[in-house]
Amino acid sequence: MTILGVIVSIGSLRSWPHALASTGNVMEVNVSGGQWWWDIDTTEIPVRKPVNFNMTTEDVTHGMGIYDSDLTLLTQVQAIPGYTTQITYTFEEPGSYQILCMEFCGVAHHDMVNEFEVVAVEE
Numbered sequence: 001m002t003i004l005g006v007i008v009s010i011g012s013l014r015s016w017p018h019a020l021a022s023t024g025n026v027m028e029v030n031v032s033g034g035q036w037w038w039d040i041d042t043t044e045i046p047v048r049k050p051v052n053f054n055m056t057t058e059d060v061t062h063g064m065g066i067y068d069s070d071l072t073l074l075t076q077v078q079a080i081p082g083y084t085t086q087i088t089y090t091f092e093e094p095g096s097y098q099i100l101c102m103e104f105c106g107v108a109h110h111d112m113v114n115e116f117e118v119v120a121v122e123e
């Protein structure tokens, strides 16, 4: 039982998701947050391609929430000073998406809005 626990523990410490990362079929997108803005290093993301969001913050803790055009929350990850946190998400529909802050981070927290487009790609 102890050996099984050690194997499971070591496996869980690997970067996630293992399968996607090993195929090279993941788009890397870097997002940084600060009081009170988001910076995203792309404005266009292809539809139906896994996207690995690498999240950093330059000051305090923020919460990056990604919303569709109906303001439905699709995924989220916390931004923690001194760390890069990650979340992988695949957008199934083209359109406009917004990044909003989900943690109260100061007087202009509500101004933390940025957006990007998910676009169809020709194959």
Ligand SMILES: [Cu+2]
Pocket: 062, 063, 101, 102, 103, 104, 105, 106, 109, 110, 112
């Ligand atoms: Cu905030």
